[in-house]
Amino acid sequence: MNTWIKSTIASVAVALAGTLLAQQALAGCTTEETGGARLTPALYVPGGDGLGGLIRTDYSEERAVIVGLWKFAFTAKGNGAGGPPDGAPIDAGYVTWHADGTELTNSGREPKTGSFCMGVWKQMGPSTFGLNHFALSWDSTGTVFIGPTNIRETVTVDHTGNHYTGTFSIVQYATDEKTVLGGVVGVVSATRITVN
Numbered sequence: 154m155n156t157w158i159k160s161t162i163a164s165v166a167v168a169l170a171g172t173l174l175a176q177q178a179l180a181g182c183t184t185e186e187t188g189g190a191r192l193t194p195a196l197y198v199p200g201g202d203g204l205g206g207l208i209r210t211d212y213s214e215e216r217a218v219i220v221g222l223w224k225f226a227f228t229a230k231g232n233g234a235g236g237p238p239d240g241a242p243i244d245a246g247y248v249t250w251h252a253d254g255t256e257l258t259n260s261g262r263e264p265k266t267g268s269f270c271m272g273v274w275k276q277m278g279p280s281t282f283g284l285n286h287f288a289l290s291w292d293s294t295g296t297v298f299i300g301p302t303n304i305r306e307t308v309t310v311d312h313t314g315n316h317y318t319g320t321f322s323i324v325q326y327a328t329d330e331k332t333v334l335g336g337v338v339g340v341v342s343a344t345r346i347t348v349n
Contacts, residue, residue, distance in 0.1 A: 224246075267290055303324045308341060
């Protein structure tokens with residue numbers, strides 16, 4: 154029995170030392186591929202997940218540089234005759250890009266016309282992201298549903314991680330979700346909001 158206890162304690166000590174060494178080795182490891190996130194290894198707990206596998210203690214290695222709260226502005230560009238002129242403000246507000254690949258926008262639109270909307274995003278390159286976003290649009294009284302609006306963005310976060318720029322397109326559909334009622338294209342810029 155003494156031999157078994159000593160062997161078990163030695164095994165646990167070796168596993169713990171290995172985990173601590175791995176964490177120290179990764180402690181300062183940040184790269185552009187991880188969006189500047191600190192890499193933290195998962196903690197192995199035998200049987201901890203009911204299957205004898207890994208339990209994740211930190212998901213920061215999946216945190217893309219886009220994740221966070223941003224103040225954004227849409228500006229018209231490239232709409233041609235009949236569209237809004239280049240430089241015309243289209244929308245502004247706040248947007249949160251979540252680590253799970255979802256996004257939520259608080260638009261500068263009047264609340265009764267539909268100012269909150271949401272989307273999904275994916276990383277397309279080291280600092281480039283694509284967004285597919287939907288809003289529900291209402292008339293100026295907030296009582297007549299116009300239809301869904303699809304907003305698409307392709308944005309690139311700069312080297313500081315505190316600004317992004319890119320392009321957007323907005324397509325307004327009728328209630329049948331097929332008939333296009335109008336649209337606008339342009340550029341988007343955003344600045345990160347931080348705790349400080």
